[in-house]
Amino acid sequence: MTELSTSAPAGALPRQRRRRPVVTVRKRPLLARINAVVVLLLAVDFASLLIAVQVADAGLTEAVVAGSALVTARVAGRVHRRRLWLSWLQDLPRSMAASGFAFAFVTGVALVTGPSGQGMSAGQWLVLVFMALSESARPWVFALGRWGRRRLRRCDRAIVVGSGESGGELIRTMARYPEFGLVPVGFVPSTSDPLPVNLPVEVFHEGLAEAIARQGAGTVVFAHSRDDDSSVVDAAITAHRLGCVTLVLPRLSALYPDRSGNDRLRSHPLVWLPGAPTARPTWWVKRTVEAVLAAVALCVLAPVIALCALAVVLESGFPVIFRQVRVGVGGRTFLLYKLRSVRQDSVDDSQTRWSVAGDRRVGPVGRFLRKSSLDELPQLWNIVRGDMALVGPRPERPVFVEEFSAVHDLYWARHRVPTGLTGLAQVHGLRGDTSIADRARYDNYYIANWSLWLDLKIVILTVGEVFCRRQR
Structure with missing residues (x-):
């Protein structure tokens, strides 16, 4: 990533950003969970x-x-x-x-x-x-x-999202067969399909977040609809953010076989979607291991950081550490630390300038630090503090998070997990002035498929990227 920026990448057209309403979720009783x-x-x-x-x-x-x-x-x-x-x-x-x-x-x-x-x-x-x-x-x-x-009605309160006959049939099946553990409490229609008839539950036109908050639902089931995929993914991420389990009625359901990760509601096959990675016990293993590794790396690499800092001072003076506001997990901001690789100027455009490629203020030391990624080493302190993780989506500046979230579908969803020193997008060559849409897809893929093994694989690929980086 870069310290500075001139403008958004090509193709980024501003538009009104969709605001997400803040809702207060009615917490379910412990026994019900x-x-x-x-x-x-x-x-x-x-x-x-x-x-x-x-x-x-x-x-x-x-x-x-x-x-x-x-x-x-x-x-x-x-x-x-x-x-x-x-x-x-x-x-x-x-x-x-x-x-x-x-x-x-x-x-x-x-x-x-x-x-x-x-x-x-x-x-x-x-x-x-x-x-x-x-x-x-x-x-x-x-x-x-x-x-x-x-x-005893030991059932989870469920909301169905979608329209058409499939949504109505799911609701009626849940109500008729409680032994499958779901009791329907609401229906959120899609924007393009007609409403099912004779629904025995309340219809929420205000949106999924409002329905979950008012009904205290613990499960969201996605039926068929003609909405675009990004809208459905948006709704599923909203359900995860509010602590709900999500199930999906797949397309071609009559041909869908029983296999791992699938379930049945009578004759309806349903697919369990994995929840937020941060809710899993293994996430705490990740956090503990990364904090320990970052602390050890800071101690071991202290001489290297000191030599790099001395080179910065000799080339362009003080300060040595560059501080920049970045957006982390949940949209919260934090101060990111880097070794300064750009000479100081009278005007600080680091929050609004996209790239320093070809900038005359980047001297030989700065170019070396950036090419070798040594300028990123102070971010180990961000990891120790808990601002970042070792592996995760790379953090971006607030102005670009706002702009990219308005332009690129599901860019905002990258902030479901802590940002990282390295990530899946970076080990696939998406560094510097590269496609934001591709980065968002890689980052959301990482979140959906997160595991400790995937983190280890990314770390191994990062080492290879640093030491065997090819000119792109």
């Missing part, structure tokens, strides 16, 4: 594991190995996931496959570490006993869950 079926499934597996350890008479080592294999396999297999369709037979292959992977792992350990010809080990018996106990209890858990949804 707890998924009873998930809790019961976890309790059944925990109790089954404890009993299996006793029945198999496993030692500490075997119990730890077998228990760890079972927990890992069943968590990775998402056996305890939240679901609409409570069907033991539908879920049986997934559950058995997860336990089968654990059994195969324990068998491999037993073959390597145990004497031959001794029959099955205690660890193998432990897994088999666990499988028998867990699978015999899971049908009762699902039956109890269906009963609780029907009789």
Whole structure:
């Protein structure tokens, strides 16, 4: 990224920016936010594991190995996931496959570490006993869950977005079959389709945010509509921002197969959309690891930063550190720190000038710092402070955030997560005066597909970009 800017990139035509209303969401009671079926499934597996350890008479080592294999396999297999369709037979292959992977792992350990010809080990018996106990209890858990949804109304309040017959049919199905865990409380019509007839819920023309706030909804279901994709994505991001789970009725639903990440509302296939990355436990792992790495890097690279600072002083004097207001997560601003690579001028145009490419104020030291990205090193302090992350969308200046949000669809959505020192767009060559639309697409792809592995991959690619950067 650059310190200065002359004008917006080519093709950026100003237009009225769409303002998002500030709404106050009615917080749902804690009991309503707890998924009873998930809790019961976890309790059944925990109790089954404890009993299996006793029945198999496993030692500490075997119990730890077998228990760890079972927990890992069943968590990775998402056996305890939240679901609409409570069907033991539908879920049986997934559950058995997860336990089968654990059994195969324990068998491999037993073959390597145990004497031959001794029959099955205690660890193998432990897994088999666990499988028998867990699978015999899971049908009762699902039956109890269906009963609780029907009789006790243990259902999540849902809002349907879209129009046409598909939206009305979803609402009527939810109302008729509460055992799928959704009770319809509102409908948000699209702008182009006719309203379904005889809807048993309130229609909200004010928008999705207002509907969620007034009804305290926890789930948003997107039906078919003729709206453009950007409007639907905008609504889905709004739902995530307000803490809602989102499901989508896919196109060609009659041809849509059951697979991981899908669910069923009677005959309607629904796709679970992942929520905000910042709400996941692994995000705190990211934050902790990045803060520690940034602090260590600051200490290790302190001599390099000092040498760069000395070179800046010798070329153009003080100050050494360049401070600039940037926009971070949630639209909040912060001061970003860089080593100054541009000579001081009587007029400070750093907040409104887009690029310094070819600027006579950039001397040899400045060009080297910018080409090598050494001028970015003080941003490690921003990471330690929590203003930024190591990996994330690059931060931009407020004036350009305002302009790009008006011109490029979903540019504003980049600010769902903290900005970063490096990002997916940067490792794909989108640095300096490059396409803003492409950057926004890469950044939103990063957010939608975020994982610790994706962050690690971006860091590895960044190292290669810095040391093996080709002239573009």
